Amino acid sequence: MTGLPGGALDADCFQEAYAHSSIDTIPVPLPPLDSPKWNSSLRAFALGFKSVSATIFSAVLFATYIGIGALAHDSHFSLGWTLLSTILVWAGPAQIIVITTLGSGATILQSAIAVTVSAIRLFPMVASVIPLMRTPETKRRQLILVAHFTAVTLWIECHRFLPHVPRDRRIAFVHGLGCGLLCITLWANMIGYFLAANLSQTLGAAILLLTPLAFLFSTARNSKELSDVAALVLGLLLYPLFSLMDSGLDILISGVVAGTIAYGAHRVRARA
């Protein structure tokens, strides 16, 4: 997360922040700002819905949610529960934490604490996405669904697409984009769930491996700062140690310790 000014709308700011990634080289397939296609909210919704085909993150999301579907199946959750968790939670890390911790016998409180720590990152994301589409007439309740859809994928795509969307059509556009991404993940959940139920053990294992692989590499790709990289590496290495304690809070303790060491490394370097 680079320090984007809250209300910055011009693509320059975003392209400067992400100049070292390839996101901004993909053309945005939207009609010009003055096109009559933007005259209706429904058209804007449809354009947002269709835009999921123009994002590389759709494929990553698809693979991740196939993995989540398979994980839920092998952790003995029902398909309806899995789909409902995707609709209501709408955050891959939180869903995986709920499924793996509850599946391995943690208490509800332990899961809730781990989930809420993983979800704090949503606070600054929502806070930086909302100003992109607010107008003086916008009521807060019109933005609730936008806040709900906000997660790392939508957060990145808003900064890429919204400069090409007229301001008064942006909420409809983002609703369409969010619904499109939701459709992708629900289909992926069902596919993963049924594959895990019906495939051979080897292929089932391959599907379950999708989740750690997709999460590791997408997190590594998003880790630009020293503290993020150190937290990722230390978190991977320290968990096996802390899991020996078998306290039920292993994930949380290793996360706080590894994250705090990583933050310390960032402080030491900042002072040097």
Added chain:
Amino acid sequence: MSDFLGDWHALVVLLVAGVIPNQIWRMLGLWLGGGLDEGSELLIWVRAVATAILAGVIAQILVHPPGALASVPAFLRYGALAAGFVAFMLTRRSIFAGVIAGEIVLLAGTWWFG
């Protein structure tokens, strides 16, 4: 939990352990988000802890694997992740290349050693 939704207890657990602790931050962002500095020291620490928790979850799936993944020998699970990481770095951080390489090593390995 063989029904489509499962029992009401599972749904209450989903709400209390998953939905509420997650959504509370989105709604706080919507209500209070105005003057927040993304570069503040507190947020850097929070992000580091959140990243490390996610890394811990990745490690947990590999160390204490669920279901079918438990049938794969440990060295192959770690090997697949390592191979994926090498491919990820060699392709200038392509998520796709990393995932495919990891999967190929896992499948080839279980075929070879199975």
